[in-house]
Amino acid sequence: MAETRGGRPISASQRPTGGDKAVVTRKQYFRRKKVCRFCVEKIDNIDYKDVKLLSAFISERGRITPRRISGVCTPCQRRLCVAVKQARNIALLPFSTPL
């Protein structure tokens, strides 16, 4: 492990900001690890017709919640994103909601 780190001087420039921050936050607060709801509940079919499910992953303004907030895993987020966009197209979900 130490060898690989030393062997890549390029990654060293990226390391401090990302790595250190994570350590600091972990020390200061206890943050529960986020899990993907679709994986945990074993929802394979992320369907655009399922408004109830999809509306849990859009903000008040109608925006799709980012992964870093909702904790959805990458493959699921990709499918979720498509589903939300399809639902918007057929007026099941809003593109945006006025303030």
Add this chain to the structure above:
Amino acid sequence: MRIYEELFIVDPNASDEDIEAVANQVQAVVTDGGGTVDKVDKWGVRRLAYRVKKRDEGFYILVQFSAGPDVVKEIERRLRVHDLVLKYITVRIDEKLQWLDKRKKAREKRALKKPAPVPVGAPGPKMPGEPVEAESSGQEEQA
């Protein structure tokens, strides 16, 4: 043959017969084109998420059918021209259904595997598996 799903919104102010006629028209196009209608689901009047053609509500109809791509073209053309239809969306779902089936089978397989060999089988294969992994990783580091 592909499986499609057509979801379209009809003007809620239209009479029941007119709504029925639109649904029948879509089904007729499918059957004329050599396809089969698998499912027709009338959701009824729903609130729209945003205004469409100055309407706040719409009558949703879902038609699932299997047919060729030409049929979809014809259906979309008709719905676009139709005055009572506010919006429509066509989704090809055969690939998704296949994928879902695959996932489901994989999941069942895993579920079958997991509870059965845990008392006897699981510790057996794991024990020889671990040292092999450790050895291989060690070789990689050296290389």
